[in-house]
Amino acid sequence: MRSATPWSDVITYLVEATGETLYMVGVSTVIATVLGVPVGVWLQLTAKGGLRPNTAVHRVLSFVTDLGRSMPFIVLLVALTSVTRLIVGGSIGSTAVIVPLAVGAIPFVGRLVQNILSEVHVTVVEAAITTGASTLKIVRSVLIRESLPALINAIGVTVIALIGYSAMAGVIGGGGLGDLAIREGYQRFNDRILWSTVAWLAVLTTVIQLGFTRAARAFDRRRHASV
C-alpha cells in the first residue's frame, strides 16, 4: 500500500479540475441558454393556445427536442466527434466537450423554458394582446419578464445537470472534477482524491444552486419577495 497523496497535491488537482469543469459547464450553459430559450419560446408560441399556434411546427419541434433529451450524454459525446472537430478544430480536451454539452443542454433548456412560459396566466397574456402589443413585445415584456425568476432557477438546474454530464468528459480527455474522481480516485484506488472530490462537488453544487435561488428571488416582485 503506497502512501496517501499529500493534501497539497489533492488541492492542486482539485483546483485544476474545478477550472476545467467550470469552463466546460460555463461556456456550454451560456450557449445552451442563448439557443435553448428561443427553442422554448418557439415551442410555447406554436403550442395549442399559444400566440402563434401551429400544430405541425410544434409537433416537429417537440419531437426533435424530446429526441435530444432522451439521448444518453455519453453517446452524444462520442457521436458528435466529427461535428466537434468541425467547430472547435479538435475532438479532445475541455473545449471539445463543450459542443456535446451544449447540444445536449439545448433541448433540455428548451423544454424547461416552455413549461415555465406556459405557466404565465392566459388573462395576463390576453390583456397584453388587447393593448396592441406585438408578439415580440409580448414574448419579451410578458412571457419572459413575468417568468424571469423561474427562468433563472431553470438555468441553475441546467448548470447542475451539466456538471453531472461533464463527469463523462474524461472519455474524450476533457478533464474536470468527474474525470478526477473516476480516473485518479476510483481507477487508481485513491480514496483521498475520490472522497475529496465528492465533498467538493457537494459544496460546489450547493453554492451554485444557492446563488441561482438568490438571483431568482432578486428578480421576483411578487409577495414573498423583499421589495
Add this chain to the structure above:
Amino acid sequence: MITVENLTKSFQGVSALNGVTLDVEAGTVLGVVGPSGAGKSTLARCVALLERPDSGAIRVDGTDITSLDGSALRAARRQIGVVPQGDSLLRQRTAAGNIALPLESAGVPGPQRRTRVGELLDLVGLTDKAAAYPDQLSGGQRQRIAVARALAANPSVLLADEPTSALDPETTGSVLTVLDRARAELGVTVLVVTHDMNVVRKICDDVAVLEQGRVVEHGKVLDLVGNPVSRTSSALLPAVDLNPINESSYDRVADVVLVGFAAVGALLPEAAHRFGVELNIVGGGLTRLGETPVARFRLGLNGERSDSALEWIGEAGGAVQRSLKGPQGVAA
C-alpha cells in the same frame, strides 16, 4: 361610436352569439347583462378583438374592425381599451409600469409616457401607489390600475368584462366610480359586460339584455324601468312583496313606478289631495339609477275616486304597472 351588427359566433357547432346587434352612443355607458351562458363573454371577447366572429361587423367610428390583421389589428386594439375579467396585471411590474404597457406598444417616447401614466394614476386616484407591485395592492386597487391601463392609449371605446365580479360591494363602488369618471372626464364610450345589476343601476345609461346569444331588450335604462313587462324593470326595481292581508283593506291596489326627484317626492301626496282619496304605500321601495331616484311602490287606495287618482298618476308621468284589485286595465 361603436356598433355591433348582426354578430354571430359558434364554437364546435354550438352557437354562442346568434345575430347580436348593439349600438352605443358616443360618451354613454351601455351595460350588457344576461344569465350565464347567454353569450356575454363571447361578445366581450369579440369586441376586445380576441375572438373573430363568424359573421357580422363591429364598427368603431364607422370602420369595421373584425377582419383586420397585423399592424392594422394592433392599431384597432389600441382604439378599444379593455379591462379584462380577473387579475390581468403583470405581477413583475409596478402599477405605473403596467399602465405604461399600451404606451410602449404604441411607441410613445419615455417622457410623454411618464406624464400620461401620471395623469391616469391621478384619474383612478392611485398616485401614491405608482411604485407598488400588484401583490401589494388590494383587489379594487388592482382593478382600478387595469382601468387606467385600458385608458392609457386614449382609446375611444372602453370595454369592461365583469369588472366587479371578484370584488366586495365596497370596492365595487370605487371601480364603478373610476369607470364613470372615464366617461365624464375623457368622454370615452363605455361598454360594460356584467351579471351584476348594481353596475347597471350605478353607471349605465343604456342596457342590453342578452339571452341565448340574442339581444332581447335594448334601450335607455330610465325608459325600460317604466315598462312593466321589461326584464330590466323587474331586475332593477325594488321587489314588491305580496301582502294580501294588508291589501284586503283597500278598494284599489296598484303598482306604480316613479322616476325622478319630482315624481318620487310629490306625485303621490298630490294625487291623494286632488282626488280626496286615502293613498298608502303598502310595499316596494326606492332605489337610485345613476343620480336619479326611482321608486316602485305598491299603493293601496281608499275612496270613490281611486281609479281617477291612478289615472292621473299615470298621466303625470308615473307608470302605473298593474291594478291588482278593482277594474283591470288602468295601465298608463
